[in-house]
Amino acid sequence: MTITVGIRCDAGPRTGVGHLVRCVALAEELVAHGVAVHFLSDLGGLAWAHAQLEQRGLPWHPAPYDEVGLVAAAARLGLDALVTDSYELPPRHAAAVRATGRTVLTIVDGELRGQPADIYVDQNLDAELAVPDLPPGAIRLAGLDYALLRAAVRERRPAAARGASAARTPKVVAFFGGTDAYRAAPVIGRLLVATGAAFDAVVVAADRGLRDELRAVAPGAGQRLRVIGPTDELPALLADADLAVSASGTSTWELLCLGLPSALVRVVDNQIIGYERTIAHGLAAGLGHLPALRVPSAEADAAAAVLRDLLTDPAARTALGARAWAAVDGRGAERVARALLAAIRSGTDARRTAVAALERSVVAAQNWDYEGWQAMHAANKTPSR
Structure with missing residues (x-):
């Protein structure tokens, strides 16, 4: 059955x-x-x-x-x-x-x-x-x-932790959930540009307003900022990336499973514990609390510095990715x-x-033969005493 x-x-x-x-x-x-x-x-x-x-x-x-x-x-x-x-x-x-x-x-x-x-x-x-x-x-x-x-993530988990390539411009994927309710994408787009480092980034923007705001961000020399809408191809994009930038939420564990070096931003208060633990364990880099990154500030400067280090240091990305890969084996749903x-x-x-x-107790109380009662019940007949 x-x-x-x-x-x-x-x-x-x-x-x-x-x-x-x-x-x-x-x-x-x-x-x-x-x-x-x-x-x-x-x-x-x-x-x-x-x-x-x-x-x-x-x-x-x-x-x-x-x-x-x-x-x-x-x-x-x-x-x-x-x-x-x-x-x-x-x-x-x-x-x-x-x-x-x-x-x-x-x-x-x-x-x-x-x-x-x-x-x-x-x-x-x-x-x-x-x-x-x-x-x-x-x-x-x-x-x-x-x-x-999801299976689309588990299927792309590498057999071993991967090394970072110094031969190509780092590929970055930035995404903030299916709705990006707190409008994080343009903030991260501006921080990436502020690093001054070279990158080839895909930023997922959940709606037209976010896409328009991101397209107004002017990349510098050696920087490429592509803006796309929500996509089912995100796991494939992540599997080919050198760095991910994301909100600290359920997607964090997907990034760890893929062994992908990641920088996380804390968007809402219920992400505090997960964010702090992930950073403390050295499984991802921390960019801070989103509201503090929206305007020029010491926090925004520090976040840009974290991104700059990750973009320019392949060895740091390799070490971060190795710790991430070892933390999540991808078999949770099975368990x-x-x-x-x-x-x-x-x-x-x-x-x-x-x-x-219960049936036995009822049959016994009526002084019926239980096995005979079962057979008659199966045949949809009324048992007799």
Whole structure:
């Protein structure tokens, strides 16, 4: 019998696409194991988000309004389990599904946010060092060993850490999520130009306004600044790059898996811990907090200096890339999928045992022969005493 899993996550202009991207990574792995996956999501009208599901043949259903609707959807779709990944979803939604006997897996970033689950996944660096209180019987998969990465990234992971080439102008890829809600692309474009170093950069701009602003940035001698819109070719671009510049978010683990030297900018407050830990471990270079980089300042000068050093020092890029490559092996989605499937099968067996025990007690109370009752029940007949 086919196992069916529902994924409850959202995307949008302000929410971004990070929750969706890591859920797509898990969905890909589940499908590879023969699981049917359904997304129950508000995609915020983002064409790129819709395309990620359509291209992979992943069914999409509008997000249920409340817990009653979510339980109804779980019953209608025949879900064996539910995956949730949201900062906004009220805990009562997952609780209602879990109360039906279905397995619940919740993806978190640090705080559990009161979400009830059988399995918690926290893919962040050093997450395994925390020991939060879990519901009885729940397990927690924590740390970079459980980073959920898309197949398009995993397939491009090099067999070994790669060296940096001193023979070519460094290729740079700068991107800031599917929506770049905080308008980071033009800021980084200007910082790259301010380095005075040679580079060949592709900057992903999420909308026309960002693209127009970037095209107004005038590169210097030896500098090339190409501006493109959101693209599914980003993993391929990154695999051929010498340096990536990105917001410190879920994409960080993709960059590490690829062994790509990276410079990160902290865009929002919930990125503080991940940003600081990644920099402290020497897995990426830090550019600082985005608001401080928008105008001429000491912070902006320091960020430009960091970029200049990376652009002009192949040895520094090689060392940074080697540490990054060793940190993430790309098998996180596989580990999470196997844990979820084991929990589903265990839960299914437990539910069947409980149902059989209940049936036996009812049959015994009526003084019926249990085996005879089973045979008659299967034939849709009324058993007699």
